[in-house]
Amino acid sequence: MKIVSYNVNGIKARLPRLVEYLTEQQPDIVCLQELKSSDETFPEADIRAAGYGAVWHGQKAFNGVAILAKGSDPIERQRGLAGEDEDEHSRYIEAEVDGLVVASIYLPNGNPQPGPKFDYKLRWMERLRTRAGELLAEERPVALAGDYNVITNDDDTFSVRAMQDDALMQPQSREAYRRLLAQGWTDSLRTRFPGGGVWTFWDYQAGAWQRDAGFRIDHLLLSPEAADRFVDAGVDKEYRGREKASDHAPTWVRLS
């Protein structure tokens, strides 16, 4: 079973690319981020026509997450994270598909740092860790898939120097990610490529794609029960080079 995390950067602008991806790759589960679409304008009919059921948590213009399942309707379990009532960003949705618990995560970017956006990022990571702990306690297969906006190691970026002041690479961001992993999660892509050097994002600017100047920020975390079923992980990098591509590439893990 192939589980994908894909930050589409606008589902309306990316719909032909997304449908093409679903048709060509036939993934079983797809977690989308950055829909930039309200709940009402989510293109449910087009996705259903491609053979996928969906649940989504939209927001006008920014954020927005969804979970797609091939040939079935995901059963929604939760939208949003507890712990901050005034938070209206649509960044978390969780559902059950085929006995597997799946979350689609769009973690705050946090730039510029320091500042209120960075503080929000760190608070959100703590709220995520609280939910992740609850999920681990269920002792069942769980995948936390999404755009974490954290470059977790120095070998996860084309240039440490270019990114050193960025919120994605601050020690506080990395420590929060490590605290999450330390609960017992497995970073799929890191397991498959322990030496790093694998990117999931390439900026639209400054010829980043042409220079292969990317970094790894889209992660699929597995509970021990899911990690037992790990087969392979990778990035469908080719889709970043296509016409009207997102700045992220689909990132995936395969489970038995």
Place this chain on the structure above:
DNA sequence: ATGGCTTAGTTCCTAAGA
């Protein structure tokens, strides 16, 4: 990057992204 693209919306400029 003091922002060189791209997207969406109060659309012909501004905000946000990473």
